[in-house]
Amino acid sequence: MDTTMLVNLLLGLVPIIWLVIALTGLKMPGYKACGIAIAFAAVVAIPYKGMAPFNCGTAILEGVLSALWPIILVIIAALFTYNLVLETGAMDRIKAMLSSISSDKRILAIIIGWSFGCFMEGMAGFGTAVAIPASILIALGFEPLPTLVGLLIVNSTPTAFGSVGVPTTTLAPLIGVDSVLLSANTALIEALLMFLSPFFMVFVIGKGFKAFKGVLPIALVSSLAFTVPNFLVATFIGPELPDIIGSGCSMAITIPLAIAMRNKPVPDEYRIAADKQQKLSISVAEGVKAWSPFILIFILLLGTSKLVPPVNAPLSAIKSSVLIYTGPTGKPTNFSWINTPGVWIIIAAIIGGLIQGARPQKIASVFGHTVASNVKTIVTICSVLATAKIMVHSGMTKDVAEALVAITGGIFPLFSPLVGVLGAFVTGSGTNTGVLFGPLQQETASRIGVVPQWLCAANAMGAGIGKMVAPSNVALACAAAGIAGQESKVIRAVFKYTLIYTVIGGIICFALAHAVTLASVVP
Numbered sequence: 001m002d003t004t005m006l007v008n009l010l011l012g013l014v015p016i017i018w019l020v021i022a023l024t025g026l027k028m029p030g031y032k033a034c035g036i037a038i039a040f041a042a043v044v045a046i047p048y049k050g051m052a053p054f055n056c057g058t059a060i061l062e063g064v065l066s067a068l069w070p071i072i073l074v075i076i077a078a079l080f081t082y083n084l085v086l087e088t089g090a091m092d093r094i095k096a097m098l099s100s101i102s103s104d105k106r107i108l109a110i111i112i113g114w115s116f117g118c119f120m121e122g123m124a125g126f127g128t129a130v131a132i133p134a135s136i137l138i139a140l141g142f143e144p145l146p147t148l149v150g151l152l153i154v155n156s157t158p159t160a161f162g163s164v165g166v167p168t169t170t171l172a173p174l175i176g177v178d179s180v181l182l183s184a185n186t187a188l189i190e191a192l193l194m195f196l197s198p199f200f201m202v203f204v205i206g207k208g209f210k211a212f213k214g215v216l217p218i219a220l221v222s223s224l225a226f227t228v229p230n231f232l233v234a235t236f237i238g239p240e241l242p243d244i245i246g247s248g249c250s251m252a253i254t255i256p257l258a259i260a261m262r263n264k265p266v267p268d269e270y271r272i273a274a275d276k277q278q279k280l281s282i283s284v285a286e287g288v289k290a291w292s293p294f295i296l297i298f299i300l301l302l303g304t305s306k307l308v309p310p311v312n313a314p315l316s317a318i319k320s321s322v323l324i325y326t327g328p329t330g331k332p333t334n335f336s337w338i339n340t341p342g343v344w345i346i347i348a349a350i351i352g353g354l355i356q357g358a359r360p361q362k363i364a365s366v367f368g369h370t371v372a373s374n375v376k377t378i379v380t381i382c383s384v385l386a387t388a389k390i391m392v393h394s395g396m397t398k399d400v401a402e403a404l405v406a407i408t409g410g411i412f413p414l415f416s417p418l419v420g421v422l423g424a425f426v427t428g429s430g431t432n433t434g435v436l437f438g439p440l441q442q443e444t445a446s447r448i449g450v451v452p453q454w455l456c457a458a459n460a461m462g463a464g465i466g467k468m469v470a471p472s473n474v475a476l477a478c479a480a481a482g483i484a485g486q487e488s489k490v491i492r493a494v495f496k497y498t499l500i501y502t503v504i505g506g507i508i509c510f511a512l513a514h515a516v517t518l519a520s521v522v523p
Helices: 003-012 014-025 030-045 053-088 090-101 105-123 128-139 144-154 158-175 179-205 216-236 242-261 284-303 309-316 341-355 360-372 375-394 396-427 430-448 452-466 471-481 487-521
Strands: 319-322 333-336
Touching (some): 003 014, 003 396, 014 030, 014 396, 014 487, 030 053, 030 396, 030 471, 053 284, 053 333, 053 341, 053 360, 053 375, 053 471, 090 242, 090 284, 105 128, 105 158, 105 179, 105 242, 128 144, 128 471, 144 179, 144 471, 144 487, 158 179, 158 216, 158 242, 158 430, 158 452, 179 216, 179 452, 179 487, 216 242, 284 341, 341 360, 375 396, 375 471, 396 430, 396 487, 430 452, 452 487, 471 487
Antiparallel strands (some): 319 333
């Protein structure tokens, strides 16, 4: 690697290095650290990369608007749903129903954090798989820090098939690969980590290997009940349904097992506190009423997804395409005004709130309070996306990735997931990471003789892993758990698991790269 490339690498890493230092070393709140990161990115982009100041400003604007719609929209929607359910008292019934399934925190973590969380990722994505399970588990008396770490871990592997497969269906045409083929490769490379995820969650929430005593069988069954259908659907059908079908199978099997085990003694440290177990006699109608916002989320998201083309097509056509960034790499940014998860989640929450007896004035008040109480989270995410846009449009991100390729050479597959981790850390999005680094992975694959969809699958795996420590994703998790401003604690706690997943993912990618390549050329 020549001197110029080394300098480009070091300068390209400046905003990322700052975020690592600020969030993990200085313990700075996310909204402050990410806001300052914009300045660091601009200082490198304008004088060194030759980015015009006005173009830098429009890059920031593009990042902010892209953050507000749809990312922050869906975050506010998820938190609004929870706050409204809490306000109407329906959460007491939901908690009682969950307590009736099991009083064991480890089992409830598997059901809500793993099975239900993967369902939310498959249906909505954009942080709902962390926000909604976190809010429910915290309400049941779970400790915020280990709970968030566990949820961030299990949310890493379903990312590629989140939001009805958007990350994969977006990347496939970009690199000229069939979406089913890319989906199959992604399912293969993620299978082991996906299977291990609920075990890591139980380990973290239960604080050690002792947590597996008595729940190892249900963890094993629940993991297989998701992983196997997920793999089969991704391989033979495509990227839209793996998370949804996998989570449905997992819930259908795990909940009856949990009910069958509820008479077994639970260690005191894993038992839900008595004041959290509100034993109510709840009829089916009352149960449906309590869960109505979440039921409606499922119905509306599924009914307007690509799985229902007659509905999806006309709604998706209601959009605007606006050129925001004024530089040479500028492309129109699309805003879907109706058919976006946040809109449907808000509609579901409002209808659910009315079903639960909330007055329109109260619903409006809860929405306003939700927005006002999450201003710091909004600033954090807007700042992260603004920094990302400066880095992308100025060429800083490309410099970093190309330097990694130059350093690693033929063993690049070992580090391929790390590129995805880097992209997700900066953007907080599996979809954006694919768009950002997918073409680079494809080009690198051609240079070293590996099938393109394999390294792109590794990139998708890395993107999910990187979301564990992505400041925007962690900010969402902290907001949902009611500990906004403690992002640095969460990042420090989850970092070692990010490292473990990255190493395992790299070994898997390197070991299977030539096998997949050989299989692709053998008739």
